[in-house]
Amino acid sequence: MTAEVQKYTIEQVEALELAPGAEHEELEGWVPQLSSEEDLRQALGKALDYRGDITLTLKNGERIEAFIFNSKTGPTLAESFLQYYTPSSNEKRKVSYFDIARVEFTGKDRAAGKHWEDWVKAYNEKKAAGEKNIALAPDALE
């Protein structure tokens, strides 16, 4: 088991009053510098967690706009790959880490601006303005 996994003792966990949540980075628009294998692995790790589309540029020049949902990593880049969906297809596709030259966080971050505090603020403002049937609407499917 990795040291990262064994962060808490069971006594600490059982005594937890409030759970520390995860920190979300603002990644929309980010284009990571990929000067090493480690840089690429880290960028793709973040791409995997990102709630928007990513644009990958392959070494052969092909550009793929996709939602990345899975990775299987091996000891080398050639043995590691991503799984993704593109907007135009229902087929799951794969790309090898080795083939990726550039990563861009081009899609809108769908989790941004959806904090509880944002809702409370919006609710209070609408209520003060006398609005009825206050609600948040789901994003349009475009």
Added chain:
Amino acid sequence: MAVPISQMWTVATYVLKKRLTGKKRYPLVLMLEPLFRCNLACAGCGKVQYPPHILKKQLSPEECFRAVEECGVPLVSLPGGEPLLHPQIVEIVNGLVARKKYVYLCTNALELKKRLPEFTPSKYLTFSVHLDGQREHHDFSICREGGYDIAVEGIKEAVKRGFRVTTNATFFDGTDPNSVRGFFDEVMDMGVEGIVLSPGYSYDKAPDQNRFLGRARVRRLFRAILSNRKPSWKFNMSPLFLEFLMGDRKYECTPWGSPAYNIFGWQRPCYLLQEGYTDTFKELLETTKWEEYGVASGNPKCANCMVSCGYEPSAVVEGFGSLSGFWSMIRGTFSLYRDEHALKLLNEPMPHGRVPLVQIAETEPSLMETSR
């Protein structure tokens, strides 16, 4: 007793068969997510934050049936997204019922009343309606005024038409136990079969990361809520799991007990964490590093989790896996859990004081010893 005998018998014989054949890891409930699209935009939800092209994708009925047959579960939960938005949801439900699977269709019930005529009542089909508390709490929780009234209308119509109906609530930090107990009275008056509840979990995909209960606070909250029960309250859950929430039992997580399948594949390791996907259930079981998950692992991602999808299977396996477990389950089903200390908890000020609607917690996490 909220769970029908036939369903209990099906689960009991399933667990016993698995034990007799020496199976160590087996699923009980498939969390089958046919789509992520939803007609609500709850601020606390991390299940629907996807680009539009992902929200438009959905599992076909054949893919749903294949997943159910692949893992062989007796129970199927259909969460989402909102399953009633799936254009083939009736076909999916009918196919699962024909396979004699006990189906829990989890819905916010905004569309329920309208869609009910398309479904046929069956002992295998339950509408599990998401209600997070009394009207103002629920509406604020789902970020939609009027949502409670629509859901209640759907519940009443479903009950009238002879469907099995349960309510399903998630409680976060700041929950008022007195309000929750009042809510139990209200839903039982609606004629539902039973109540399902769970503490929230700080899974890292949720946009809101500040309102999640730690385990000590979960135990205190649920001890206040679930002790000194009214005889009219019925719970569509294992009594041993409820005792776990109250702090009377210790369980390890059984993440393979409620595997999740969706458009991405079999989700590793559980319904809430998304640490990759496999193409087959067998691959999920055989290649997931299970020892890295659950509270005993020390994994911070599992630190506050006491959620039903991980811990109720542990309780069910104990309940149907031994005579002492079975006896505890029967005793728990009929006990009112009298507890003077818990009565006092109901009169204690809430951790952060009471405010109208839903409480917002402080952002600073803390580690404190607590005693009940």
